[in-house]
Amino acid sequence: MPHSIDYGKLMHRAMRGLIQQVLCDVRDKGLPGAHHFFITFETTHPDADLADWLRERYPNEMTVVMQHWFDNLEVTDEGFTVTLNFGDSPETLYIPYDAIQTFVDPSVEFGLRFESQDEAEDEDADDPNEDTALDEQGIEVEEDGAAKPRDAEVVSLDSFRK
Template identity: 55%
Template sequence: MTRRFHYGQLMHKALRGLMAEVLSDVAKHGLPGNHHFFITFDTRHPGVDIPDYLKQRYPKDMTIVLQDWFDGLSVTRDRFAVTLNFGNMPEQLVVPFDAIRTFVDPSVEFGLRFDATEDDDDEDEDDTDDPLAALARSDDPGPEGDDTPPRGSGDVVSLDRFRKH
């Protein structure tokens, strides 16, 4: 077997480090200006820790919004934890960076999309719940803790074009 670089994996690792750096800054200093984030993650991923009723409500993916109200944001090398409000009930969520599918900051038209796991390749996916697809459709963001996709317009960085087929 010949040795080779796996550029797609290296890019994913670097971009997850970028998310960790941004979230660490927000944990220390708060959100600057109009910045806010829509983060979609796989609720089935190992290490995701969310209340059972949210797992039942969002059996595959969940989109959270870090904007007006969130509390207790903490970031480690491989995950973040945050408390969000769900129907006037604060709940802590723990999300490994490897579980994140999209990270969008519509205030500056920035978005990242990470490839779905191979287990999801055989599923039919509809982009109506895709925050990056929704980002190009409208300009009205959803509330914190909701699964409403972000809206606005902007450029999206897709790593698929760099993968060797």
């Protein structure tokens, strides 16, 4: 089996590490200036933990805002726990990094968007009628030995810029 570098997976790991570091800084020092976060996550993720009424109201995904009032921020290598206020009702959420779809700090026009594994698999699905193979470097080649053109996966860090 050919060895190849999974840049998409490495990039996602690095971006989740960035989120972890930012949240650690916020936990230790608070939110500086006008910084605040919009975090969209999959409520269906098996490790996501939220109140039943929130899961019923947001059966697939939910966007939370960390800005003026949040409490009990705990950050681990796998995710974070935070208590947020929902209409004068504080609720504690656990959000695994793998469940995060977007992480945005609009105060500095910064945003990260993660593709789900399903989206990535759909995009990578090969045409079953197409005859291709992998060469020794893991590059797809056609029957005549020519390299098959592939679209590069580009991860945009500034997709939320105005």
